[in-house]
Amino acid sequence: MSDTPLLHYSTSTAPLQAGTPDKPVANTIDITVSSPAGQKIYCKKLEIAVPISAPDDGGAYFTENPQSSITGKWGTASAQMKIGQELGLEPATNYYHVIFQAPPIPGFDLIDKPLTISITGNLAATPGSTLTCPTTETSGTTSGKYTPKTPQDLTWDTAKPAFYLHNFLAGAPDEPTIPKTKFNAGDEVSLSWESNGDFFHLYDGDGTVLHEGRETSWTVPADKIFSDTTFTLRASDTGGFETSYQYATITITINNPTLSELTVKGPLGVNGKLTAQDDLSVSNSLTADLLKAGSVTVTQHCQIDRDCNITGGLTSERLVANGDTKLNGRLEVYEEATLDGAVTVRGRLTANGDCDVNGRLSANQDFSVSYGGTEKITTVGKSGLSVEGDFNVSDHGTEKITTYGYNGLCVDGDLTVNGRIRN
Structure with a gap:
């Protein structure tokens, strides 16, 4: 050979x-x-x-x-x-x-x-x-x-091979090979990547280090992610004269996020329950099935199809609540307010226009009604009720108390007064 x-x-x-x-x-x-x-x-x-x-x-x-x-x-x-x-x-x-x-x-x-x-x-x-x-x-x-x-x-x-970082993917822990970017709040999220780097840091959207180590995968534990989050991965290569870095990001969407604060400049529609742990501000209109929040500001129409529970105040141009309404703070409605269920206001209730109550009106503190700058009904500073002008109370279409068409007060039924009645 x-x-x-x-x-x-x-x-x-x-x-x-x-x-x-x-x-x-x-x-x-x-x-x-x-x-x-x-x-x-x-x-x-x-x-x-x-x-x-x-x-x-x-x-x-x-x-x-x-x-x-x-x-x-x-x-x-x-x-x-x-x-x-x-x-x-x-x-x-x-x-x-x-x-x-x-x-x-x-x-x-x-x-x-x-x-x-x-x-x-x-x-x-x-x-x-x-x-x-x-x-x-x-x-x-x-x-x-x-x-x-x-x-x-x-x-x-x-x-020496070129330093690389790629294929940064998210998935469910039981299906790690199937890429996925939509999860429910609190789900575990399995993250994986490919790199020839020798050390990795994983950050959440706030820049907090969630994990660091040499492995090329990690699972975010349950009850950690409750809103849309962008993860950032930093790969380090220390093989040269100085450390080199590569970065990759991935964004996951939470189907049922929990928000600390929400500002919406357009209409906001919620088919289910809307919960905000802090303030909720909507620059246009708000429509929801259920509403629970700290305080709510809606610059236009606010419609709640069922119960409305607000630990702070509610401010809106127009308000429609078809269920029970509970407020621990101030209620301000600049135009029309329609409340079909029970209304509980722990703080101050101010009506600058007509106030029609088809059910029971209860206030645990003083209340006052003014029109055109003139105070018409008030308990503020009084031991009872002070009325300036006519007023009317009806129930199921039956007029119970009225001053309209009378020189004084007409009561259709019993009248109980625990305080003083004076001119």
Whole structure:
């Protein structure tokens, strides 16, 4: 086996990325095989030995059996692992022995067009080392007459891989391979990423560190995330003269968020329950089924189809509440207010226009009604009730108390006065 190879070989020149045994990097080596200009070379077989264990000299190697392919009319005849001793190579090194063979068809052994071989796999290496693949051809100058030629080493340089961070994904812990960005409040959120960095910091939307470590995945515990959150991941690489950083972000949406404060400049519609732990401000209109909040400010129409429970005050241009209304603070309605259920006001109730009460009106403190700057009804500063002008009280269409059309007070039913009645 002393013959010199007849074919010409060229290899990809860009350095391969040198991964580590625990973090190998995907690489592809390309080999172009052609006949020298003006010569007819016939080839029956091409054998390539790809190292798949660390060579004695510390060179590069693939960490698993790579995938191989060839262009043109040739095909892969066989590919299997062999120890170096079987191939006459380094005995302590394992190789992936790939054999490309010309089909048994007349003329197919003539290398009249270049053959391109590609071998892809995960590579581990010390940066600056060399990947060496001994290659043997069985060829000749006449079709059907071939001899194995002396193996020649095809080599590729390696370099430190580029620092990367990508595929930052979220998912449910029981389905980590399915990307997902919508969750319910308090759900566990499984986060994963791909990187060759050596340390990672995970931040929430407030910039608080949720997790730090070397692993490339982490699960946000239950009862941690209650509103839409953008997670930021920082990857660190300390392999150079100074630390380098890469950043990635992902935003998850919470279907039923809990908000500390909400400001809406347009209409706000809620088909279910609206709960705000603090103040709620709407610059347009508000429509909700149930409303529970600290204090509420609505610059236009506010409609609550069921109960309204506000621990602070409620300010609105117009108000419609079809259920029970409970306020511990101040109620201000600049135009019309319609309250079909029970109304409880722990603080001050001011009506600057007409006030029609179809049910019971109860105040645990003083109340006052004014119109046009004139106080018409008040208990403020009085031991009872002071009325300036006419007033009327009805129940289910029956007038019970009125001064309209009378020179005094007409009461249809019993009248009980615990205090003084005076002009």
